Amino acid sequence: MSKKATQTSESVEGTQLAFIEELIKNGSTVLNAQTYEELTEMVDDIPAECRYSVGAIAKSKEDGSYSLRVDLIKP
Amino acid sequence: MATLKGQNLRILTIGDQGANQVIAMATSCTITLTGNTDEAQTKDDVGMASKPEVISKGWSVQVESLDVTDVGAMLTAIKSMTKFLLCWDEVSTTDNQTAETNTFSRTGEAYLADATFQFDNRTNSTKSVQFQGTSALTHDTDLPATTTITPSNTYTKGQFVRLFLGSDNTATPATVVAAALSLSLHVSLQLEDSTTKDTTGDYVVQEPVSLSYDISTSALVRSGESVGSLVGGKGLSDLETIYENSTPVKWQIANVSGTNNRTKGSVIASGSCILSQLTINAAVKTNATFEAQLNGYGEYTVGA
Numbered sequence: 001m002s003k004k005a006t007q008t009s010e011s012v013e014g015t016q017l018a019f020i021e022e023l024i025k026n027g028s029t030v031l032n033a034q035t036y037e038e039l040t041e042m043v044d045d046i047p048a049e050c051r052y053s054v055g056a057i058a059k060s061k062e063d064g065s066y067s068l069r070v071d072l073i074k075p
Numbered sequence: 076m077a078t079l080k081g082q083n084l085r086i087l088t089i090g091d092q093g094a095n096q097v098i099a100m101a102t103s104c105t106i107t108l109t110g111n112t113d114e115a116q117t118k119d120d121v122g123m124a125s126k127p128e129v130i131s132k133g134w135s136v137q138v139e140s141l142d143v144t145d146v147g148a149m150l151t152a153i154k155s156m157t158k159f160l161l162c163w164d165e166v167s168t169t170d171n172q173t174a175e176t177n178t179f180s181r182t183g184e185a186y187l188a189d190a191t192f193q194f195d196n197r198t199n200s201t202k203s204v205q206f207q208g209t210s211a212l213t214h215d216t217d218l219p220a221t222t223t224i225t226p227s228n229t230y231t232k233g234q235f236v237r238l239f240l241g242s243d244n245t246a247t248p249a250t251v252v253a254a255a256l257s258l259s260l261h262v263s264l265q266l267e268d269s270t271t272k273d274t275t276g277d278y279v280v281q282e283p284v285s286l287s288y289d290i291s292t293s294a295l296v297r298s299g300e301s302v303g304s305l306v307g308g309k310g311l312s313d314l315e316t317i318y319e320n321s322t323p324v325k326w327q328i329a330n331v332s333g334t335n336n337r338t339k340g341s342v343i344a345s346g347s348c349i350l351s352q353l354t355i356n357a358a359v360k361t362n363a364t365f366e367a368q369l370n371g372y373g374e375y376t377v378g379a
Contacts, residue, residue: 040341043340043341052147053344056235057144057340059235
Protein backbone atom coordinates (compact mmCIF):
# COMPACT_ATOMS: atom_id res chain seq x y z
CA MET A 1 0.00 0.00 0.00
CA SER A 2 1.39 3.39 -0.91
CA LYS A 3 2.01 6.09 1.66
CA LYS A 4 -0.72 8.24 0.19
CA ALA A 5 -3.27 5.44 0.35
CA THR A 6 -2.87 5.29 4.12
CA GLN A 7 -4.23 8.85 4.37
CA THR A 8 -7.93 8.08 4.47
CA SER A 9 -9.09 11.41 5.87
CA GLU A 10 -11.47 13.11 3.44
CA SER A 11 -10.28 16.51 4.58
CA VAL A 12 -6.72 15.66 3.56
CA GLU A 13 -7.89 14.51 0.13
CA GLY A 14 -10.06 17.62 -0.17
CA THR A 15 -7.15 19.91 0.70
CA GLN A 16 -4.97 18.17 -1.85
CA LEU A 17 -7.58 18.66 -4.57
CA ALA A 18 -7.98 22.32 -3.66
CA PHE A 19 -4.29 23.17 -3.94
CA ILE A 20 -3.90 21.29 -7.21
CA GLU A 21 -6.96 23.07 -8.60
CA GLU A 22 -5.57 26.42 -7.49
CA LEU A 23 -2.18 25.62 -9.02
CA ILE A 24 -3.73 24.77 -12.37
CA LYS A 25 -6.14 27.72 -12.31
CA ASN A 26 -3.75 30.44 -11.16
CA GLY A 27 -0.43 29.04 -12.32
CA SER A 28 0.92 29.15 -8.80
CA THR A 29 -0.02 28.28 -5.26
CA VAL A 30 1.47 28.23 -1.79
CA LEU A 31 1.39 24.91 0.02
CA ASN A 32 1.02 25.00 3.79
CA ALA A 33 1.59 22.14 6.19
CA GLN A 34 2.33 21.60 9.84
CA THR A 35 5.29 19.31 9.19
CA TYR A 36 8.02 19.03 6.60
CA GLU A 37 6.91 15.51 5.73
CA GLU A 38 3.32 16.60 5.05
CA LEU A 39 4.62 19.34 2.80
CA THR A 40 6.81 17.03 0.74
CA GLU A 41 3.91 14.58 0.42
CA MET A 42 1.78 17.38 -1.02
CA VAL A 43 4.49 18.07 -3.60
CA ASP A 44 4.55 14.38 -4.45
CA ASP A 45 0.80 14.54 -5.11
CA ILE A 46 1.12 17.15 -7.88
CA PRO A 47 0.21 15.33 -11.11
CA ALA A 48 3.22 14.09 -13.03
CA GLU A 49 2.07 15.85 -16.21
CA CYS A 50 2.48 19.28 -14.53
CA ARG A 51 5.86 20.94 -15.08
CA TYR A 52 6.45 23.05 -12.04
CA SER A 53 9.11 24.77 -10.04
CA VAL A 54 9.34 25.07 -6.31
CA GLY A 55 10.82 27.78 -4.15
CA ALA A 56 12.66 27.40 -0.90
CA ILE A 57 10.68 25.95 1.98
CA ALA A 58 9.91 28.60 4.57
CA LYS A 59 9.17 28.02 8.24
CA SER A 60 6.82 30.27 10.19
CA LYS A 61 8.27 32.05 13.18
CA GLU A 62 4.87 32.05 14.84
CA ASP A 63 3.57 28.48 14.70
CA GLY A 64 6.43 26.51 13.16
CA SER A 65 4.38 25.55 10.11
CA TYR A 66 5.97 25.09 6.71
CA SER A 67 5.10 26.70 3.40
CA LEU A 68 6.32 26.22 -0.13
CA ARG A 69 5.53 28.17 -3.26
CA VAL A 70 4.88 26.13 -6.39
CA ASP A 71 4.70 27.67 -9.86
CA LEU A 72 3.62 25.97 -13.06
CA ILE A 73 6.19 26.37 -15.81
CA LYS A 74 4.47 27.47 -19.00
CA PRO A 75 5.43 25.42 -22.04
CA MET B 76 5.68 68.12 5.53
CA ALA B 77 6.91 64.82 6.80
CA THR B 78 9.79 62.94 5.29
CA LEU B 79 9.05 59.62 3.63
CA LYS B 80 10.40 56.57 5.41
CA GLY B 81 11.98 53.77 3.39
CA GLN B 82 9.29 51.23 4.22
CA ASN B 83 6.75 53.43 2.48
CA LEU B 84 8.47 53.58 -0.87
CA ARG B 85 8.16 50.20 -2.49
CA ILE B 86 8.60 48.35 -5.75
CA LEU B 87 5.46 46.72 -7.10
CA THR B 88 5.04 44.32 -9.98
CA ILE B 89 1.98 44.48 -12.19
CA GLY B 90 1.12 41.00 -13.44
CA ASP B 91 -0.81 39.69 -16.45
CA GLN B 92 -4.07 39.80 -14.58
CA GLY B 93 -3.51 43.38 -13.51
CA ALA B 94 -2.53 42.41 -9.99
CA ASN B 95 -0.33 45.08 -8.50
CA GLN B 96 1.71 43.68 -5.65
CA VAL B 97 4.71 44.74 -3.65
CA ILE B 98 7.81 42.58 -3.80
CA ALA B 99 7.34 40.62 -0.59
CA MET B 100 9.51 40.93 2.51
CA ALA B 101 11.72 43.59 0.93
CA THR B 102 14.31 45.13 3.19
CA SER B 103 15.54 47.84 0.85
CA CYS B 104 15.27 49.03 -2.71
CA THR B 105 17.26 51.36 -4.91
CA ILE B 106 16.02 53.08 -8.04
CA THR B 107 18.60 54.59 -10.36
CA LEU B 108 17.72 56.92 -13.21
CA THR B 109 20.58 57.60 -15.57
CA GLY B 110 21.02 60.34 -18.14
CA ASN B 111 23.66 59.46 -20.72
CA THR B 112 25.52 62.36 -22.21
CA ASP B 113 27.57 62.54 -25.39
CA GLU B 114 30.84 64.25 -26.07
CA ALA B 115 30.13 67.78 -27.16
CA GLN B 116 33.27 69.61 -26.13
CA THR B 117 34.85 71.83 -28.77
CA LYS B 118 37.46 74.52 -28.90
CA ASP B 119 34.67 77.03 -29.20
CA ASP B 120 33.63 76.37 -25.60
CA VAL B 121 34.65 79.09 -23.21
CA GLY B 122 35.67 78.02 -19.71
CA MET B 123 36.61 74.64 -18.27
CA ALA B 124 33.38 72.67 -18.46
CA SER B 125 31.52 71.76 -21.62
CA LYS B 126 27.77 71.87 -21.74
CA PRO B 127 26.50 68.34 -21.21
CA GLU B 128 23.58 67.14 -23.24
CA VAL B 129 21.44 64.13 -22.34
CA ILE B 130 21.18 61.89 -25.40
CA SER B 131 19.49 58.85 -23.86
CA LYS B 132 18.04 57.73 -20.59
CA GLY B 133 18.04 54.44 -18.76
CA TRP B 134 16.88 53.15 -15.39
CA SER B 135 17.32 50.23 -13.08
CA VAL B 136 15.82 48.94 -9.87
CA GLN B 137 17.43 46.80 -7.18
CA VAL B 138 15.50 45.09 -4.40
CA GLU B 139 16.80 43.19 -1.39
CA SER B 140 14.37 40.82 0.26
CA LEU B 141 14.11 38.07 2.85
CA ASP B 142 11.63 36.17 0.67
CA VAL B 143 13.29 33.34 -1.22
CA THR B 144 10.17 31.22 -1.57
CA ASP B 145 9.93 32.43 -5.18
CA VAL B 146 13.44 31.31 -6.11
CA GLY B 147 12.03 28.82 -8.64
CA ALA B 148 9.77 31.43 -10.23
CA MET B 149 12.60 33.97 -10.41
CA LEU B 150 15.00 31.45 -11.96
CA THR B 151 12.33 30.62 -14.54
CA ALA B 152 11.65 34.31 -15.26
CA ILE B 153 15.29 35.21 -15.79
CA LYS B 154 15.91 32.13 -17.92
CA SER B 155 12.88 32.78 -20.11
CA MET B 156 13.83 36.47 -20.33
CA THR B 157 10.49 37.63 -19.03
CA LYS B 158 9.78 41.33 -19.02
CA PHE B 159 8.26 42.70 -15.83
CA LEU B 160 5.97 45.70 -15.54
CA LEU B 161 7.32 47.49 -12.49
CA CYS B 162 6.26 50.50 -10.61
CA TRP B 163 7.54 52.33 -7.57
CA ASP B 164 5.27 54.32 -5.42
CA GLU B 165 4.56 55.59 -1.98
CA VAL B 166 2.48 53.05 -0.10
CA SER B 167 -0.06 53.47 2.63
CA THR B 168 1.34 53.60 6.16
CA THR B 169 -1.50 51.36 7.34
CA ASP B 170 -0.31 48.27 5.46
CA ASN B 171 2.97 49.40 3.82
CA GLN B 172 1.59 47.86 0.62
CA THR B 173 -1.21 49.82 -1.01
CA ALA B 174 0.07 52.09 -3.79
CA GLU B 175 -1.00 55.69 -3.41
CA THR B 176 -0.02 57.13 -6.80
CA ASN B 177 2.28 59.77 -5.45
CA THR B 178 3.53 62.32 -7.96
CA PHE B 179 6.94 60.61 -8.04
CA SER B 180 5.41 57.22 -8.87
CA ARG B 181 6.67 55.80 -12.17
CA THR B 182 5.88 52.68 -14.19
CA GLY B 183 7.89 50.94 -16.87
CA GLU B 184 8.94 47.64 -18.42
CA ALA B 185 12.11 45.98 -17.24
CA TYR B 186 14.04 42.75 -17.55
CA LEU B 187 15.06 40.79 -14.51
CA ALA B 188 18.75 41.12 -15.25
CA ASP B 189 20.43 39.81 -12.13
CA ALA B 190 19.39 37.66 -9.20
CA THR B 191 21.39 36.41 -6.25
CA PHE B 192 20.05 33.99 -3.67
CA GLN B 193 22.04 33.54 -0.51
CA PHE B 194 21.53 30.54 1.76
CA ASP B 195 23.84 30.84 4.75
CA ASN B 196 23.95 28.61 7.80
CA ARG B 197 21.55 29.62 10.60
CA THR B 198 20.65 32.81 8.79
CA ASN B 199 17.52 34.03 7.06
CA SER B 200 18.11 33.49 3.37
CA THR B 201 18.14 36.53 1.15
CA LYS B 202 17.30 37.50 -2.39
CA SER B 203 18.81 40.38 -4.30
CA VAL B 204 17.26 41.13 -7.67
CA GLN B 205 18.10 43.79 -10.19
CA PHE B 206 15.80 44.92 -12.97
CA GLN B 207 17.02 46.82 -16.01
CA GLY B 208 14.52 49.20 -17.60
CA THR B 209 13.75 48.77 -21.28
CA SER B 210 11.00 51.27 -21.85
CA ALA B 211 9.97 54.80 -21.12
CA LEU B 212 8.84 55.58 -17.62
CA THR B 213 5.33 56.90 -17.21
CA HIS B 214 3.45 58.43 -14.35
CA ASP B 215 0.17 56.53 -14.24
CA THR B 216 -2.61 58.13 -12.30
CA ASP B 217 -4.77 55.03 -12.64
CA LEU B 218 -2.53 52.25 -11.36
CA PRO B 219 -4.24 48.87 -10.96
CA ALA B 220 -5.59 48.36 -7.48
CA THR B 221 -3.00 46.88 -5.15
CA THR B 222 -3.59 43.29 -4.15
CA THR B 223 -2.18 43.16 -0.66
CA ILE B 224 -0.27 40.08 0.32
CA THR B 225 -0.59 38.46 3.70
CA PRO B 226 2.59 39.09 5.69
CA SER B 227 3.98 35.61 5.90
CA ASN B 228 6.45 35.87 8.77
CA THR B 229 8.03 32.86 7.15
CA TYR B 230 11.76 32.64 6.75
CA THR B 231 13.98 30.13 5.04
CA LYS B 232 16.98 29.32 7.18
CA GLY B 233 20.00 28.73 5.00
CA GLN B 234 20.88 25.33 6.42
CA PHE B 235 17.69 23.91 4.89
CA VAL B 236 18.77 24.62 1.33
CA ARG B 237 21.91 22.81 0.26
CA LEU B 238 24.15 22.18 -2.69
CA PHE B 239 24.47 18.62 -3.96
CA LEU B 240 27.42 17.85 -6.18
CA GLY B 241 28.11 14.85 -8.37
CA SER B 242 31.47 13.41 -9.29
CA ASP B 243 30.85 13.64 -13.02
CA ASN B 244 28.40 15.06 -15.52
CA THR B 245 26.16 12.01 -15.78
CA ALA B 246 24.81 10.80 -12.46
CA THR B 247 22.31 12.80 -10.41
CA PRO B 248 24.22 14.25 -7.47
CA ALA B 249 23.39 12.39 -4.30
CA THR B 250 25.54 14.06 -1.64
CA VAL B 251 25.75 17.53 -0.18
CA VAL B 252 28.88 19.59 0.27
CA ALA B 253 29.73 18.53 3.81
CA ALA B 254 30.10 20.93 6.73
CA ALA B 255 28.97 23.76 4.48
CA LEU B 256 28.65 27.30 5.80
CA SER B 257 27.29 29.28 2.89
CA LEU B 258 25.71 28.89 -0.52
CA SER B 259 25.09 31.52 -3.13
CA LEU B 260 23.38 31.17 -6.50
CA HIS B 261 23.85 34.08 -8.86
CA VAL B 262 22.16 34.33 -12.26
CA SER B 263 22.77 37.14 -14.69
CA LEU B 264 21.02 38.04 -17.93
CA GLN B 265 23.32 40.01 -20.18
CA LEU B 266 21.50 42.80 -21.97
CA GLU B 267 22.57 44.86 -24.93
CA ASP B 268 21.61 48.39 -25.84
CA SER B 269 19.38 47.88 -28.88
CA THR B 270 18.30 51.46 -29.39
CA THR B 271 18.25 52.38 -33.07
CA LYS B 272 17.23 55.31 -35.21
CA ASP B 273 13.80 53.70 -35.35
CA THR B 274 13.40 54.04 -31.61
CA THR B 275 11.00 56.77 -30.61
CA GLY B 276 11.80 58.79 -27.54
CA ASP B 277 15.06 58.93 -25.65
CA TYR B 278 14.84 55.89 -23.40
CA VAL B 279 17.36 53.11 -24.02
CA VAL B 280 15.86 49.86 -25.29
CA GLN B 281 17.52 46.71 -23.98
CA GLU B 282 17.51 43.23 -25.49
CA PRO B 283 18.73 40.06 -23.80
CA VAL B 284 21.68 38.35 -25.42
CA SER B 285 22.91 35.65 -23.07
CA LEU B 286 22.54 34.08 -19.66
CA SER B 287 25.24 33.12 -17.21
CA TYR B 288 25.19 31.79 -13.70
CA ASP B 289 27.55 30.77 -10.96
CA ILE B 290 27.40 29.07 -7.61
CA SER B 291 29.70 29.62 -4.69
CA THR B 292 29.90 27.77 -1.43
CA SER B 293 32.15 27.67 1.59
CA ALA B 294 32.67 24.86 4.08
CA LEU B 295 34.86 23.78 6.96
CA VAL B 296 37.85 21.58 6.25
CA ARG B 297 37.50 18.38 8.31
CA SER B 298 40.53 16.58 9.65
CA GLY B 299 41.25 12.95 10.46
CA GLU B 300 37.82 11.60 9.77
CA SER B 301 35.80 10.39 6.89
CA VAL B 302 33.59 13.26 5.90
CA GLY B 303 31.51 10.94 3.79
CA SER B 304 30.62 8.62 6.63
CA LEU B 305 30.35 11.35 9.26
CA VAL B 306 28.09 13.85 7.62
CA GLY B 307 27.37 12.26 4.28
CA GLY B 308 28.87 14.65 1.84
CA LYS B 309 31.70 15.89 -0.28
CA GLY B 310 34.74 17.28 1.46
CA LEU B 311 37.81 19.18 0.37
CA SER B 312 39.49 16.13 -1.19
CA ASP B 313 36.42 15.51 -3.38
CA LEU B 314 36.47 19.12 -4.55
CA GLU B 315 40.20 18.80 -5.30
CA THR B 316 39.48 15.71 -7.40
CA ILE B 317 36.83 17.63 -9.35
CA TYR B 318 39.35 20.42 -9.85
CA GLU B 319 42.02 17.98 -11.05
CA ASN B 320 39.63 16.34 -13.50
CA SER B 321 38.70 19.71 -15.06
CA THR B 322 35.43 18.28 -16.29
CA PRO B 323 31.86 19.38 -15.64
CA VAL B 324 29.93 17.88 -12.75
CA LYS B 325 26.23 17.81 -12.03
CA TRP B 326 24.81 20.06 -9.32
CA GLN B 327 21.49 20.40 -7.60
CA ILE B 328 20.21 22.92 -5.09
CA ALA B 329 17.43 21.41 -3.02
CA ASN B 330 15.42 21.76 0.14
CA VAL B 331 16.79 19.40 2.79
CA SER B 332 15.72 17.89 6.08
CA GLY B 333 16.65 15.00 8.36
CA THR B 334 19.86 14.02 10.08
CA ASN B 335 22.64 16.52 9.36
CA ASN B 336 20.19 18.35 7.07
CA ARG B 337 21.30 16.15 4.19
CA THR B 338 18.10 14.39 3.12
CA LYS B 339 17.13 15.79 -0.25
CA GLY B 340 13.59 17.10 -0.58
CA SER B 341 12.17 19.21 -3.43
CA VAL B 342 14.79 20.14 -5.98
CA ILE B 343 14.89 23.89 -6.66
CA ALA B 344 17.30 23.90 -9.59
CA SER B 345 19.93 21.73 -11.19
CA GLY B 346 22.47 21.67 -13.97
CA SER B 347 26.13 21.18 -14.73
CA CYS B 348 29.06 23.29 -13.68
CA ILE B 349 32.81 23.71 -13.89
CA LEU B 350 34.86 24.23 -10.76
CA SER B 351 36.64 27.43 -11.66
CA GLN B 352 38.22 28.32 -8.34
CA LEU B 353 38.97 26.56 -5.09
CA THR B 354 40.38 28.60 -2.22
CA ILE B 355 41.60 27.07 1.03
CA ASN B 356 41.82 29.44 3.99
CA ALA B 357 43.89 28.58 7.06
CA ALA B 358 44.29 31.38 9.59
CA VAL B 359 45.73 30.87 13.06
CA LYS B 360 43.27 29.81 15.81
CA THR B 361 40.48 29.71 13.27
CA ASN B 362 38.62 26.88 11.59
CA ALA B 363 40.17 26.17 8.22
CA THR B 364 37.68 26.65 5.40
CA PHE B 365 37.51 26.21 1.67
CA GLU B 366 35.53 28.18 -0.89
CA ALA B 367 34.47 26.77 -4.21
CA GLN B 368 33.43 28.87 -7.17
CA LEU B 369 31.39 26.91 -9.70
CA ASN B 370 30.54 28.33 -13.10
CA GLY B 371 27.34 27.19 -14.77
CA TYR B 372 27.78 24.95 -17.78
CA GLY B 373 24.90 24.80 -20.25
CA GLU B 374 21.34 25.53 -19.26
CA TYR B 375 20.01 25.00 -15.77
CA THR B 376 16.75 23.24 -15.03
CA VAL B 377 14.24 24.71 -12.63
CA GLY B 378 12.36 22.24 -10.48
CA ALA B 379 12.71 18.50 -10.42
